[in-house]
Amino acid sequence: MTIVIDALQYLGYVLIFPGFLFCFLAGMLLCGIDRKLVAKMQKRVGPPILQPFYDFFKLCGKETIIPAAAERNTFMLSPLVGLAALVVIQLFIPVFGFTAFSGIGDIIVILYLLLVPALAMILGGAASGSPYAGVGLSREMVTIISCELPLVLVLLAVAKTVGGAIGTGLCFSLSQIAEYQEVNGSLITKISMLPAAAAMLLLIPGETGSHPFDAAEAETEICEGLLAEYSGAPLGVFKLSHAVKMLSLTSLFVALFLGGLGTGILALDAVLLFLLCALITAASISFVHAFTARLKIEQIFKYYWTVVSLLAAVSLALAWYGL
Amino acid sequence: MFKRLIAERTGKSPWLFHINAGSCNGCDIELVSVLTPRYDAERLGFKLAGSPRHADIVVVTGPVTKQSLPRVLRAISQVPEPRCIVTMGSCPQSGNVFRGSYSIAGPLSKYVPVDVDVAGCAPKPEAIIDGLTLAAKILKEKRGRMN
Numbered sequence: 001m002t003i004v005i006d007a008l009q010y011l012g013y014v015l016i017f018p019g020f021l022f023c024f025l026a027g028m029l030l031c032g033i034d035r036k037l038v039a040k041m042q043k044r045v046g047p048p049i050l051q052p053f054y055d056f057f058k059l060c061g062k063e064t065i066i067p068a069a070a071e072r073n074t075f076m077l078s079p080l081v082g083l084a085a086l087v088v089i090q091l092f093i094p095v096f097g098f099t100a101f102s103g104i105g106d107i108i109v110i111l112y113l114l115l116v117p118a119l120a121m122i123l124g125g126a127a128s129g130s131p132y133a134g135v136g137l138s139r140e141m142v143t144i145i146s147c148e149l150p151l152v153l154v155l156l157a158v159a160k161t162v163g164g165a166i167g168t169g170l171c172f173s174l175s176q177i178a179e180y181q182e183v184n185g186s187l188i189t190k191i192s193m194l195p196a197a198a199a200m201l202l203l204i205p206g207e208t209g210s211h212p213f214d215a216a217e218a219e220t221e222i223c224e225g226l227l228a229e230y231s232g233a234p235l236g237v238f239k240l241s242h243a244v245k246m247l248s249l250t251s252l253f254v255a256l257f258l259g260g261l262g263t264g265i266l267a268l269d270a271v272l273l274f275l276l277c278a279l280i281t282a283a284s285i286s287f288v289h290a291f292t293a294r295l296k297i298e299q300i301f302k303y304y305w306t307v308v309s310l311l312a313a314v315s316l317a318l319a320w321y322g323l
Numbered sequence: 324m325f326k327r328l329i330a331e332r333t334g335k336s337p338w339l340f341h342i343n344a345g346s347c348n349g350c351d352i353e354l355v356s357v358l359t360p361r362y363d364a365e366r367l368g369f370k371l372a373g374s375p376r377h378a379d380i381v382v383v384t385g386p387v388t389k390q391s392l393p394r395v396l397r398a399i400s401q402v403p404e405p406r407c408i409v410t411m412g413s414c415p416q417s418g419n420v421f422r423g424s425y426s427i428a429g430p431l432s433k434y435v436p437v438d439v440d441v442a443g444c445a446p447k448p449e450a451i452i453d454g455l456t457l458a459a460k461i462l463k464e465k466r467g468r469m470n
Binding site for chain 2: 035041042043045046047048051053054055057058060061062063065066132218219222223224227228229230231232235237266
C-alpha cells in the first residue's frame with residue numbers, strides 16, 4: 001500500500017509540481033515577461049505576457065514537414081529528449097525547504113543534465129540534413145564548451161564554501177546547500193560568493209542561448225541554425241525547452257545563492273521562487289538583450305574563458321582559503 | 324478543448340517570412356519600419372521568422388522577376404499549412420512601372436493564390452499593419468477549416 005502511495009506521490013512530482021506542469025506554466029510566463037520587458041526597455045508596447053502560450057498552441061496546430069534528407073526518428077524524438085532532461089533538472093532543484101528528489105551528488109547530475117538539451121538540439125539539427133543546421137551545430141558546440149568551464153568553477157566554489165562550513169570537504173548536494181542557507185542565511189551575503197554569483201548571472205544568457213550569445217541560432221544570418229528545418233509541434237517543443245531552460249537556470253541560481261527560510265507553505269514558496277526567477281531573468285537576460293548586438297562565436301568563447309572564468313576562479317580561491 | 328485552444332490562438336501569433344522578388348528595397352524598409360518602436364507590430368504577435376518553415380504569413384515584395392520566380396515558389400511551398408500569402412507594394416500585384424518588361428514574370432497571382440494585397444509604392448506602415456491583421460484573420464479561418 002505504501003508503495004502505491006509513494007509511486008503516486010512521485011508521479012505527482014514528475015507530472016505536476018516541480019515537474020512538467022509547473023515547468024510549462026512558469027517557463028512560458030518567464031519567457032513572456034522577458035519579451036515584454038525587452039519591449040518596454042526599447043520603448044515599445046510589446047507582445048502580451050501570454051504570447052509564448054499563443055505561439056506554442058499555434059505551432060501545435062501547424063503542419064509538420066519532415067525534410068526528405070532527414071533521419072526521421074531522430075528528427076522527431078530529439079525535442080522530447082531535451083524537454084524531458086529539463087523537467088528532470090527541475091525535480092532536483094530545491095524550492096526552499098522542499099526537494100522532490102535529493103541525493104549526495106545532485107549538482108553533478110544537474111551539470112550533466114544541463115548538457116542534454118543542447119545535445120538534443122545538436123542531434124535534431126544534424127538529423128535534419130540542412131547546411132544551415134551544420135553551421136549552427138558547430139557554433140552550439142563551441143557555446144557549450146565556453147559555458148562549461150565557468151559553470152563548473154561556480155559550482156565548485158559553492159560546494160567548497162558549504163562543504164568547508166559543514167566539514168565534508170566538498171558538498172555536492174543541493175538539499176544540504178539549502179539546509180545550510182536556512183541556518184546561516186543566503187550565500188550571496190558572503191563576500192567570497194559575490195564574484196561567483198556575478199559569474200552565474202553572466203552565464204545564464206549564454207546557457208539559454210539568448211541575445212548577445214545567440215550565434216548558434218542567428219535568425220538573420222543562418223536561418224535560426226539548428227532549428228532551420230523544424231516546423232509545427234516539434235518546433236513548439238524546442239521553443240518550450242528554451243523557456244523551461246530559462247526557468248531551470250534561474251531557479252538553480254536561487255537555490256545556490258538566494259536560498260533561505262522561505263515561508264514554510266509550499267504553494268507560497270513556489271510563487272516566491274517564481275518571482276525571484278523573474279527578477280533574475282529581468283536582470284541577466286532581458287536587460288542584456290535590450291542593448292546588445294550579437295557577438296561572434298570566437299568572442300563568446302574568449303569572453304567566457306577569460307572574464308567570467310576569472311570571476312568564478314576568484315570566488316573559488318577565496319572559498320578555498322575559507323574567507 | 325485542445326483543438327479549440329489551437330484554433331483560437333492561431334490568429335494571435337502570425338510569424339512573417341519576407342521574400343524579396345526583385346524589389347527596389349523601398350517596401351523592404353517599410354516592412355522593417357512596422358516592427359520599430361513607433362508602430363511595433365510585435366504587440367499583435369507579429370514576428371519576423373528566419374526560416375520559411377517557421378512562418379505563417381509570406382510577404383512578397385517586388386515585381387517577381389523571371390530569375391526569382393522559381394525561388395519564390397519554392398520558398399512559398401516550404402511554408403507549412405495553414406499559410407497566407409500577402410503581396411506588398413504595387414509591384415507584385417500589377418508590375419507597377421516595370422509592367423511589360425522582358426525580365427518580369429509577375430503578377431504573382433498568376434502562380435499562387437494571393438490572400439491579401441497591400442497596394443502603394445511603397446505602402447504606409449499603417450496600411451501594412453492593416454493588411455497583416457487581415458491576413459492573420461484569414462489564417463485563423465483557414466486553421467478552422469483544417470479541423
